Amino acid sequence: MPAISFQSVSKTFPSARGKLTALDHVTFDIEEGEFFGLLGPNGAGKTTLISILAGLARATSGRVSVRGHDVQAEYANARRQLGVVPQELVFDPFFTVREALRIQSGYFGVRNNEAWITELLESLGLADKSHANMRQLSGGMKRRVLVAQALVHKPPVIVLDEPTAGVDVELRQTLWQFIARLNRQGHTVLLTTHYLEEAEALCNRIAMLKTGRVVALERTSDLLKAASSNVLRFKMDSQLPAEFAHKARVTGRIVQLPAHDAHEIEDYLAAIRRAGLRVEDVEIRKADLEDVFLDVMSAKYQQRVAV
Structure with missing residues (x-):
């Protein structure tokens, strides 16, 4: 059973010129324990796909499941399996960092979670900010808190949507060391990023989207060999x-x-x-992954999908 399954997922939006197709029959599976990269230019459909996975948007057609749980029919069970780090900085300005993590634990019915919260704070460089109000934090520190909130219920599947966008080198190193450790422990990771050197270093397999379609789906090593x-x-x-x-x-x-x-x-x-x-x-x-990415994106819908 795959950790994540996208089966013929399409999403259309109404527009002044008719229907806008954001996703066009996207199909692929992510296996348990994989570190998987989802790449594509702005507007390719990456965030739309993740929004459907997280239950924030509904697919026009197709099916999405997390560890066998349909994200629409079994939303509560599917959501418990996921920890999602969004692109946007979203935070509650009325609580300290530790309080925010306690509240997040409560959303998933997790009690007596102080030991794991403390480990998250230490692993993400937030220990000295644990009693600071969220409003007092820098943008990079707020993003660290978002990562901690996504992981506070120990989800088996971790989704990172541009987690290092606009953050310093120290956070990037700290985050990847911690996420790589969780992946070695068996957690499945789905990553979207515009830092292609991160995807090349971290991801075992990669899918590339272009205008809502999968135009490449292969092991990272095989993509590099083809360049x-x-x-x-x-x-x-x-x-x-x-x-x-x-x-x-x-x-x-x-x-x-x-x-x-x-x-x-x-x-x-x-x-x-x-x-x-x-x-x-x-x-x-x-040649590196950036060279491969540019080659794939320059070919009009030239599909390179491993069987």
Whole structure:
């Protein structure tokens, strides 16, 4: 039995131009104990899918279940299995951090939870803020509290919707160490993130959404194997030669070009020399998940789903 199952899930919204399709027959399972990544550009349907999973929205068609419990027909049982960290900072300004966690425990009928609350506070770097009012916390600290609230009832399935958006490096490291520990203990984790290096480092398997459709569903290692084997990276202040400018990913002065072999790298560098251009800090690296993501998103509905 999968930890999470999406079966032909579609979601449409009314709009001035008719129906807007946010999800289009999304189908995949997440197995018990997996660390699973759900990736896609803004507007791809990731948050809509998670909202349906959490019972905050209703699918137009299809079925979603959590550990065998249908999220609509068995909402209470399904919700007890989930701990969801939302994108938005939502908090009650009238309670301290520890009080907020006690109240959250009560929502799930969990009593005598002080030992676990204390462990959460220590593991997420909140121990010295336990008696602070939620209004007094910084944005990063409030996000730590959201993570603690999602985990306070020890859910077997953890859903993280952009948990490190806009937070500092320390929180990211603290959070991932703690979540990785829970995953090793058997908790299933579903992660959405725009930090693709996090997904590459953490996720065993990845689904990519584009305009509400699954366009890739494979093990992370297999996705990386399918990418161009190398990337030529350098810095320059001039425009690239027109013959390969369309292939480049340019960020400020940094240029990155896909290269399948040494011959292709030589061709790039020879064209740059012929154009009389100067480059700095030349290096060759292996393709990463960001390269794969851009390749998949550039192909119109080119589906890469492992059987």
